[in-house]
Amino acid sequence: MGHAGLSGFMNVSIAMLVIGFTVLLLMVQFELGPMGKLSGGRKWLLTLILGSGMVAFSIKLIVIATLLNFPKQTIGAHLRAQQARPPHATVAPQYAVYDRSVGGSKPYVWQVLPEVAPAPAWNPTTPEKVALGERLFHDTALSADRTVSCSSCHEVRQGAGMDGRRTSLGIGGQSGARNAPTVWNAAFQSVLFWDGRAASLEEQAKGPPLNPKEMGMPSLEALVQRVREEVSYREPFDRAFGVGRPITITQIVAAIAAYERTLITPDAPYDRFVRGDASALNAAQLRGMELFQSVGCVQCHSGPNFSGASVFDKAPNTQRLFPVFASQRYVERYRLTGDAGGNAAGSKQGIWRIPSLRNVALTAPYFHNGSVDSLAEVVRIMATVQRGKRIGGDERTIVWSRQDRTLTRADAEPLSERDVQDIVAFLKSLSSDTLLARSREP
Numbered sequence: 296m297g298h299a300g301l302s303g304f305m306n307v308s309i310a311m312l313v314i315g316f317t318v319l320l321l322m323v324q325f326e327l328g329p330m331g332k333l334s335g336g337r338k339w340l341l342t343l344i345l346g347s348g349m350v351a352f353s354i355k356l357i358v359i360a361t362l363l364n365f366p367k368q369t370i371g372a373h374l375r376a377q378q379a380r381p382p383h384a385t386v387a388p389q390y391a392v393y394d395r396s397v398g399g400s401k402p403y404v405w406q407v408l409p410e411v412a413p414a415p416a417w418n419p420t421t422p423e424k425v426a427l428g429e430r431l432f433h434d435t436a437l438s439a440d441r442t443v444s445c446s447s448c449h450e451v452r453q454g455a456g457m458d459g460r461r462t463s464l465g466i467g468g469q470s471g472a473r474n475a476p477t478v479w480n481a482a483f484q485s486v487l488f489w490d491g492r493a494a495s496l497e498e499q500a501k502g503p504p505l506n507p508k509e510m511g512m513p514s515l516e517a518l519v520q521r522v523r524e525e526v527s528y529r530e531p532f533d534r535a536f537g538v539g540r541p542i543t544i545t546q547i548v549a550a551i552a553a554y555e556r557t558l559i560t561p562d563a564p565y566d567r568f569v570r571g572d573a574s575a576l577n578a579a580q581l582r583g584m585e586l587f588q589s590v591g592c593v594q595c596h597s598g599p600n601f602s603g604a605s606v607f608d609k610a611p612n613t614q615r616l617f618p619v620f621a622s623q624r625y626v627e628r629y630r631l632t633g634d635a636g637g638n639a640a641g642s643k644q645g646i647w648r649i650p651s652l653r654n655v656a657l658t659a660p661y662f663h664n665g666s667v668d669s670l671a672e673v674v675r676i677m678a679t680v681q682r683g684k685r686i687g688g689d690e691r692t693i694v695w696s697r698q699d700r701t702l703t704r705a706d707a708e709p710l711s712e713r714d715v716q717d718i719v720a721f722l723k724s725l726s727s728d729t730l731l732a733r734s735r736e737p
């Protein structure tokens with residue numbers, strides 16, 4: 296039973312209480328009262344005494360129900376089930392039964408990333424396209440002054456698929472307005488870019504070449520011309536798309552997208568844990584996993600790719616307000632509202648695509664503006680501005696949630712610094728073994 300189940304229970308309890316009271320009142324007024332020849336005042340006194348017993352009993356029931364049904368329960372049962380399994384037993388990825396409604400009555404289901412990224416029917420992933428796409432991705436000829444390739448900002452061979460800068464550097468040393476997200480696992484996202492404005496990898500790949508601050512090509516025709524000029528491209532295009540067909544922009548972006556669909560990391564400790572290796576996560580990470588669920592991070596960062604904007608969502612709710620709860624301190628310090636993303640310019644709350652948290656420990660700095668360096672600080676900010684949590688000694692606030700249309704006191708139970716560190720530990724379990732090993736190489 297989740298929060299909604301619990302509040303349903305409370306509603307029923309309150310209704311029962313009201314009915315009980317009414318019956319009691321009628322009983323005392325018309326049965327017990329006349330029987331015991333009680334006066335008006337005494338009748339009321341008797342109602343009150345009998346009623347208070349009823350209230351105490353109801354409170355007891357509510358407390359028991361709360362203790363039994365708190366959301367922690369769902370992961371506890373899951374952990375026990377995991378531990379009961381022999382290590383390394385393979386569990387099929389569960390995205391078919393995926394249910395993101397943690398507020399609903401179903402428990403949250405933790406899922407692993409599939410070994411293959413889905414591709415659109417018109418652009419199946421073939422080894423020939425992947426090889427061609429890899430070359431294009433690393434080719435500086437795709438930029439106006441031949442100095443910048445996709446990999447300049449998305450370092451995939453040595454790095455974690457980004458550039459480590461707050462905001463990216465394009466041609467002529469120009470810096471853009473946004474941080475470069477990693478391309479690892481972008482193949483599992485249903486919409487791309489921080490604000491979710493591209494609907495596919497193919498569509499996305501047409502963006503950077505034309506962006507004057509990134510690759511600065513005058514037109515897609517000019518880009519196609521660049522590739523046609525390079526005779527050594529003829530053969531790989533023939534192999535990928537059929538002999539002798541003229542090179543087109545559709546082929547170029549199809550090959551790049553096919554390559555990006557191989558940039559996936561289903562090899563994190565988290566995946567090993569969910570597949571049945573109970574030793575893959577340590578105690579702090581398990582505690583962090585539980586908190587990630589109970590604090591409500593899973594309301595947005597859900598499913599195998601830790602994003603509600605992924606291909607696993609049947610009815611994706613891809614973009615969210617950020618910040619949901621105003622915290623002047625964080626908003627000012629990190630300029631969180633300078634760019635409103637998908638919202639109207641100047642809005643106090645931006646609208647942003649929910650990012651994946653896979654490999655997040657390897658992709659600092661964070662947020663659309665790259666303003667935060669430490670993952671622990673990001674967790675504090677997220678808990679505060681997205682969940683209305685207090686951290687340690689923060690002041691208590693009354694908050695209005697436009698999404699839930701409720702006025703609530705910011706959480707009574709603050710998140711401790713240890714809680715924050717444990718959530719960070721859990722987030723580290725989302726780092727790919729391969730990428731992590733590579734990042735540790737000298």
Ligand code: HEC
Pocket residue numbers: 432437443444445446447448449463464465466471473474475476477478481484486487488489490496499500503504508509510551
């Ligand atoms: C100058 C740096 C730069 C170059 C060059 C560049 N990108 Fe990016 N890339 C970015 C930035 C910055 C963003 C985020 C922009 C935004 O959201 O508005 C981004 C976003 C993306 C995303 C979306 C990831 C996600 O999680 O939504 C993909 C995929 C991507 N780039 C692939 C490419 C490809 C393919 C190329 C080459 C054709 C390329 N990029 C060239 C900086 C760069």
Ligand code: HEC
Pocket residue numbers: 489587590591592593594595596615616617619647648649650651652655658660661662663664673674677678681682718
């Ligand atoms: C209401 C939806 C929502 C909730 C709840 C939420 N997040 Fe986020 N999260 C987002 C959005 C949207 C962003 C992108 C913010 C931006 O524009 O930079 C984000 C960004 C992040 C990032 C930075 C990713 C990056 O690559 O820069 C981390 C880490 C993160 N969230 C962790 C958490 C944790 C931990 C929790 C629980 C305490 C949480 N989030 C709760 C929506 C949410």
